[in-house]
Amino acid sequence: MSKQLGEFKVSNDILLDDEALQDRIKKDGYLFFKKLQDPDKLRNLRKDMLEVIGNGGWLEPNTDPIDGIADISKRCTEGDPEYPAVYHEVYKLESVHRAGHWHSVVDTMEKIVGEPVLPQPQKIVRLWFPQFTDHTTPAHQDFVHFQGDYETYTCWTPVGDCPKELGGLALVPGSHKARTVYDHHFSLGAGALTVDEKRRDATWLTTDYEIGDCLIFHSLTLHKALPNVTPNKLRVSLDNRYQAITSPIAEHMLQPHMALLNPITWDQIYANWKTDDLKYYWEKLVTEIVPRDTTYADRGFAEGLDLAKQGDPKAILQMKRAVIRQPESEAGKAAAKVLQEIESNS
Template identity: 35%
Template sequence: MDPAIKPASRSFEDATPLLAEPAELRRVAAEKGYLFFKRFFAREEIMEMRELLLGVLQQEGLLDAGSPLLDGIGHLPLINKLTPEEINWNGIGTTQRVYHNVQKLQEFHAFAHHAKLLAMFGVLFGERAFPHPRNIARIMLPSESLKVTPPHQDFLHIQGSADTWTCWAPMGDVPRSLGGLSLLEGSNQAGLLGVTAAEGAGGLETILCNLGYEWAEGDYEAGDMVIFHSLTVHKALPNRQPGRVRLSLDLRYQPASQPIEQASLLPHGPFEWDELYEGWTREDLKYYWKRESFVFLPFDESIRWQKDKIC
């Protein structure tokens, strides 16, 4: 840890009461760069999604057959046979084969269109929220080869509108010991920071020096979620529960009127929408972004390595 960054000393505060005060919600969001919501989703719907995701692992033999499915206990003999390249593929904590099957789940993509999420982001943005179709599932298998996601800002990877926000929702109970998400409170106000190459999801680590911000974190229960601005520095905590799988979703939203980068409309992974859509029954979830009139911003690779941003 950078000695200039203080250890976590802030606990999450529930932002749910702010939903009734839009102006205050936006003020706090701009100040902190994130908002935490306690029991935002019904526990039952989270556990249904958890069962679907764990079912994919079960089909591949990656769960312990002697444990209840919802416990998410990995089959370590098989997991330990996976190469570091397989376990760290695309930063999602599992193999490409498993992730392909997850990306084909209609229910997984439908979750991004949850009415409560769209309404909440509508309040935050003060206009209609557009959900990016490039939904991400983190299926973090328990493996010593798995690299922990380093501190980073999402904007470097997604670009488009800086006012893009991510919803990080654990699919099950995720205490800090299982590797939840930690956020550098207020770091969104520091602008785009310099980076260095690093292992873990994204392959880049934000350089943190003399910022004076504090890490905020907490123990998540099924139904909790945290949302954060694209410039908010965040990281994953290490999984210290041997054998346990950690599941979470990354879902991104932006004001519908703002520009977007083309890749945000592609699947997450080397997949094609037509192939992922096979067997889907909800036509409203397919290519819904084609009904929008976006201004597209090109991806700028150069901003990743701005030397004057490095202290």
């Protein structure tokens, strides 16, 4: 973790060469492009998103929403009970979902995959508060979360410039090559799972992203977010996934993001959309749906319970969240029991 961060290789020079793109991602596990996406479209998207975030009360009053100056007293993240009040409003924006279908990305994905691709229905937005670094997305492989087929590719796009201090994405080149899912363990950070310490001690690459830049990587490539250490700026980004239409997709990827934690339906999301073409667009496309494998998440949660019993403050915090969020669930009840034990022993 202490090693210096290297710089991504830029792949714009091979953008029109399918074979070169395929060779490079096979070797490096990622492709980074400068300005692959239209900065003006992204600026409009940023405006839409930050207006909603501002209306939700997360921005410093009397600042221009486009600057994304956060009210840090509102800090929260995925899994916190107060997060969905604003997250869901952003997630309802038609423009957020449409961004996952822009030709610039879909065409590039088709070159990489070598056949027609399905943008997965579950689009993801990250709204990342500054000075909230215990919760930063830890080192992981996407396959543990999104599953389906190894040949699934994530496109991570900051919606605005994202210099290192704002907490952009970093990855370990070539880490997908073992074609295996590493053991993942409890983490307080987003996704709640991270790999062993020894795997984190690697050479990480990143960049100072400019608006329009994006990072495409394989589902087994080890990656993490850098901490947002700015005094007051919110990091806003999208991460969307693409696969061959002919490949299997895990059932939960047909649902809105975090639908398991904070239920919301597609009909609720679509309520104010002006066009219909992206509503349930996948229904005619998906060829094979596979069940979600809960082993990874269950194992991480069980470890969290054990760590909480041993007094680990991060695990205790995670268990408190589980109780507030879903007190009636098995996990919520197990977490409540552990918290009670801790209370009565202290």
